[in-house]
Amino acid sequence: MSEDIIKLRNLKKIYRMGDEKIAAVNNVTLNFERGTVTCLLGKSGSGKSTLLNLISGLEKPTKGEIIIKGLHVERMDETQLAKFRQQYIGFVFQSYNLLGNLTALENVTLPLIFKRVGIKERKERAMEMLKAVGLEKRASHKPSQLSGGQQQRVSIARAFVNNPEIVFADEPTGNLDTKTTYQMMDLMMGLSGKNKQTLIIVTHDMEISDYAQRIVHLSDGRIERIEYNSESIKHSNELGKARREEVK
């Protein structure tokens, strides 16, 4: 039995829309095992993104507990959250969110800058990371000079550069074509698998969910059902390969 790195207890998030109260996340209790890949699957408005934001401390829950590595995230203040994210969390966004006036290398360096890592070390680590995503030759390019797939690679490099224990990906392939989608997923699987990182992916794309060991179906802020994928692509890559062939 592996330990649970993330524990959610009766998590609730209620938004007020005028007089109406909408429960975006309603009484969710869920554990995440260290080193696993979980997919939060649901339609738009199912509360999957809100759940991700709660876990990562971007939003405060209305009720309930979020315990990551034994720490109560919901009780942290802004500064503690920032330090917490520096330490344990990496982010991949749907719209890449790279800083436009920084080069690819500098974008990857950014989390290390906030963490006050020395210039030499952070350059080496960022360059290594860019190599891992196959963009070492584009290190000095600005995001505007890169394609969508390349930008997402930079974004992935940025998420993993700090070697975080948990990586969140919010619709990481939403803006990409099918072929690039598989490349990105393979890349993330490869990187997270190497260091036994816990990966949480939010998506509405059923095909992406095939990569996960566990699929949590969400609907109206509640867990509808949980599916376990014994033949997850991460372990047997055949399905993925077959798909890639298909696309080609």
Add this chain to the structure above:
Amino acid sequence: MSSFDLINMALRNLWKRKLRTFLTVLGVIIGTASIVVMISVGIGMNVGYRQQIEEMGSLYVINVNAPYSSDSNSKEKVQIDTASLEKFRKIEGVEAVTPVLQEYFTLIDGRYVYDTSIMGILPETMEAMGLDVSTGRTLQEGDSMAVVLSAYAKTGFYNPKLSWQYRWNGSQSIEIDPYNDKFQITYDNNYGTKQMDKSIKPKKIQVVGEMKENGQNSYYTVMPIADVEKIVAEREKYQKSKGQTTNTNKKKGVYNSAMVKADDIDSVERIQQELKDMGFETYSLVDYLKQTQETSKMLQMVLGAIGAISLIVAAIGIANTMVMSIYERTREIGVMKVIGATVSDIRRLFLTEAAFIGFMGGLTGVAISYGVSKIINVVGVNMGRQTLSAIPIWLGILGIIFATFVGVAAGFFPAVRATKLSALAAIKTE
């Protein structure tokens, strides 16, 4: 985030929006320059006043007079004598003291004479007392029967044989050679006229220098006090022999006035106060200087306030630029927060950017101020003023610091606003 990274990132952000940064900085440049130039004019006037006053004599010298009162009831008579001079010397910060004896003698150069006010002082103190010469030298220790001629002596000699109305006829100029002619001095102010008393023998004297013009003491002919006393004693003897009442009823060793030199301009006021406390009357150029300083201080404040208005406008410009920048960079701020920037990182980043705008504006503004100040002074010299504008180093440095501070202050509200942005909302902004 380390300071180095902070500055690096702030500069890059400013550089990315070059035109806007430049325009904002321009506002600060104009604001800083107008404030610095305005104050410099105030200071320049002060310096100008001071130069004028310093030409009148040394600012370090205090003139001391015995009080004019016949208050014989007072137990101890306040008078300038050997004992009180010794007391003056013992006041802290006093560098030199001399008694002063003023007389009115006649100088003789061959056929010509010159009636002059005489100032008798200790010869070794002449230089210290700021009694400057235009040619020759000041009196020195050991000088005897030597004089420094009044600055107006050259044009003041006349032929006493002529009647009054012809003496200073402009067409008749008398050339004297102060260093080669043989001069004599006498207390007989009728020398050379029909009324002169031939029994009064003039004494030979030697001219060693000429007083500088435009000073408050330049019309005096300066002599060692011992020589003056000698001549005065002779005059008294003469007057007694004639059965006249002597007009100097003073005792030997008692003087009407004295001069005290302070070692530092800041001590002048204190020494003056101590002398006043002893019961003496004092006067120094510092009294006058203080009056003019009060005036120019007022002027400086008014001018500075006018300049400050443009800096306030510039500050609003900075605030506007920073707020605009936050709207544009909402997403960037959100991303930075999500990937680990702390609230203080974000605040410091924006404050640093604002500070740089202020700093660059201040630096350039001060540099331009020095140029403008030069131009003003060139124009001023043509107008006959020596100094119209002066920027001391402290004003330059203060200008830069102040502009930077204005930048930080103007950037504070936008910076706090930036930290309050929700990271989530920021990321969602497309």
